[in-house]
Amino acid sequence: MRLVVRPALWAVSCVVAAIIGGACAPAHVNRPITPADYPHTRPELTRYQETSHYSDVQDFLDSLRKLGAPLTFGSIGKTTEGRNIPFVIAARPRVATPSEARRLGRPIVYVQGNIHAGEVEGKDALLALIRDLTFSPKPNALDSIVLIAVPIYNADGNERFASQSVNRTEQNGPEQVGTRANAQSLDLNRDYVKAEAPETRASLAMFNAWDPDVFVDLHTTDGSFHGYALTYSPSLSPAAVFGGVYTRDSLLPLLRDRMRTRRGFEVFDYGNFVSDERGLVADSSVREAWATYDSRPRFGTNYVGIRGRIAILSEAYSHDSLARRIASTYAFVSEILSLIAEKANAVKSLSARADSLPLAWGRSPDSVQLVAVRSELIATPRLLDVLKEDIEKTADSSRTQPGVPRGERRTGRVHAVRMPVYDRFTSTLDRLPPAAYVIAPQDTAAVTLLRLHGIHVERSDSAWLARGESFTIDSIITSPRVFQGHHEVRLNGTWQRGLQAVPPRSFIVSTAQPRGALIVYLLEPESDDGLTTWNFFDQDIRKGGRYPVTRIFDLSRRGRTVNRRSSAAASPLQNN
Numbered sequence: 001m002r003l004v005v006r007p008a009l010w011a012v013s014c015v016v017a018a019i020i021g022g023a024c025a026p027a028h029v030n031r032p033i034t035p036a037d038y039p040h041t042r043p044e045l046t047r048y049q050e051t052s053h054y055s056d057v058q059d060f061l062d063s064l065r066k067l068g069a070p071l072t073f074g075s076i077g078k079t080t081e082g083r084n085i086p087f088v089i090a091a092r093p094r095v096a097t098p099s100e101a102r103r104l105g106r107p108i109v110y111v112q113g114n115i116h117a118g119e120v121e122g123k124d125a126l127l128a129l130i131r132d133l134t135f136s137p138k139p140n141a142l143d144s145i146v147l148i149a150v151p152i153y154n155a156d157g158n159e160r161f162a163s164q165s166v167n168r169t170e171q172n173g174p175e176q177v178g179t180r181a182n183a184q185s186l187d188l189n190r191d192y193v194k195a196e197a198p199e200t201r202a203s204l205a206m207f208n209a210w211d212p213d214v215f216v217d218l219h220t221t222d223g224s225f226h227g228y229a230l231t232y233s234p235s236l237s238p239a240a241v242f243g244g245v246y247t248r249d250s251l252l253p254l255l256r257d258r259m260r261t262r263r264g265f266e267v268f269d270y271g272n273f274v275s276d277e278r279g280l281v282a283d284s285s286v287r288e289a290w291a292t293y294d295s296r297p298r299f300g301t302n303y304v305g306i307r308g309r310i311a312i313l314s315e316a317y318s319h320d321s322l323a324r325r326i327a328s329t330y331a332f333v334s335e336i337l338s339l340i341a342e343k344a345n346a347v348k349s350l351s352a353r354a355d356s357l358p359l360a361w362g363r364s365p366d367s368v369q370l371v372a373v374r375s376e377l378i379a380t381p382r383l384l385d386v387l388k389e390d391i392e393k394t395a396d397s398s399r400t401q402p403g404v405p406r407g408e409r410r411t412g413r414v415h416a417v418r419m420p421v422y423d424r425f426t427s428t429l430d431r432l433p434p435a436a437y438v439i440a441p442q443d444t445a446a447v448t449l450l451r452l453h454g455i456h457v458e459r460s461d462s463a464w465l466a467r468g469e470s471f472t473i474d475s476i477i478t479s480p481r482v483f484q485g486h487h488e489v490r491l492n493g494t495w496q497r498g499l500q501a502v503p504p505r506s507f508i509v510s511t512a513q514p515r516g517a518l519i520v521y522l523l524e525p526e527s528d529d530g531l532t533t534w535n536f537f538d539q540d541i542r543k544g545g546r547y548p549v550t551r552i553f554d555l556s557r558r559g560r561t562v563n564r565r566s567s568a569a570a571s572p573l574q575n576n
């Protein structure tokens with residue numbers, strides 16, 4: 001595709017812009033753009049010694065705009081310190097709004113860099129990739145997908161530059177990098193359920209507006225010396241019935257193969273050696289194994305899976321140089337975009353199925369699907385070869401490479417070791433979705449949060465009686481440690497069936513909506529990462545008391561509000 005901008009058209013748009021009070025587009029280059037015209041990222045300009053500052057990202061995007069790149073530029077919202085978080089939409093033809101994107105009928109792929117701002121290569125790789133795909137005259141993924149790129153998500157953290165030895169102790173440069181946390185000292189990749197950071201709220205608003213089919217989150221590893229340029233993970237939540245399994249079993253094996261054969265990079269499922277970090281492997285007789293991280297939706301890719309979408313975590317190898325990390329991340333994202341372009345129909349139908357299933361819960365009893373609200377690492381791992389690098393002791397305590405402990409040296413000798421691989425979780429508690437949940441009138445903070453998640457919540461006009469269940473709290477386990485400003489709460493108790501008195505002004509959350517599984521995950525009292533976990537109901541809960549959210553089996557007796565389900569809808573659930 002040639003990027004020749006006709007001056008007459010720009011003249012017209014300048015007039016329109018002047019009339020509506022907007023800014024006029026700058027004069028564009030009136031010839032095909034070649035690599036000689038390209039703007040360069042800060043790593044490219046510094047021989048990969050430095051990463052982009054916020055102003056570098058802005059300047060780079062401005063340069064693309066001035067070259068007439070057919071991109072849409074915007075901000076997903078503001079950071080804690082008031083910086084705009086830029087996004088770029090890349091597609092051929094150009095797309096400016098969610099409805100335009102939907103009309104194209106293509107998969108929408110949302111790629112995010114810099115959530116942990118010390119982990120820099122996602123940001124720089126993404127900028128280079130937008131440039132190269134946009135200006136390439138050859139057909140590419142942008143002809144078949146819509147790409148939403150958010151290169152510098154944690155912009156405030158990015159600007160807290162300090163030595164890598166302080167901000168990223170296990171990373172091989174660059175020397176100056178930003179922090180993991182945002183300006184509120186929150187880890188944005190633990191915030192996807194409670195959404196306390198403005199950055200998280202902005203990204204949830206983007207998810208709700210654009211409804212991406214695929215989410216890719218770009219990181220750098222910590223820890224183990226393995227033999228992979230990059231490790232990856234699907235959504236690990238067993239509640240991610242659509243995107244999780246398809247990504248794990250269909251997309252990632254193909255991506256692994258293509259990264260090896262087309263790009264020359266060995267990649268593998270994300271994990272650490274148990275000898276470095278025991279993690280969630282409970283069996284103490286396991287002396288060496290490879291184990292993944294966590295399944296809870298506080299992590300972005302796990303969260304997006306429960307929204308019924310494909311999610312891929314990308315973790316470049318922290319002990320590789322910045323140049324190699326950018327190259328591997330660039331290759332991985334390129335291959336993801338190409339693969340999603342190839343599988344466009346399958347990906348779109350997966351999203352449609354994920355959305356329509358909860359709608360069917362109410363119509364067809366057979367369709368009711370259990371939602372896993374607690375899970376654990378599988379107990380029976382597979383035995384696989386994992387690449388491991390030999391690390392040697394040195395004679396003294398000098399540092400041999402940034403990020404390598406003093407007194408140790410990398411050898412570059414990588415060999416395959418057969419060991420148990422723990423790469424998935426299994427459900428330990430499943431719950432059947434009720435027709436609806438009822439939330440007590442005073443719990444407005446919980447309702448505000450549900451709405452941030454794109455969940456539709458109604459308010460009941462009058463008092464009514466509904467068949468359903470209430471939960472009596474047998475025990476409240478409050479974590480003694482403060483985590484992200486919270487003492488996490490876990491409840492145990494019992495459900496009892498009976499007529500539930502629904503007071504006026506109660507909030508009603510029907511599960512018959514696209515994010516039905518997410519509703520169950522957030523509102524079930526025993527969920528391992530729901531609203532209870534994050535203290536939303538602390539004022540309402542006491543041992544022996546009733547949980548402030550009840551389950552309703554059908555909405556047919558509902559007062560003056562609209563009857564949204566037939567009484568047959570919840571027949572398997574209403575035999576009490």
Ligand SMILES: [Zn+2]
Pocket residue numbers: 116119219220
């Ligand atoms: Zn990270």
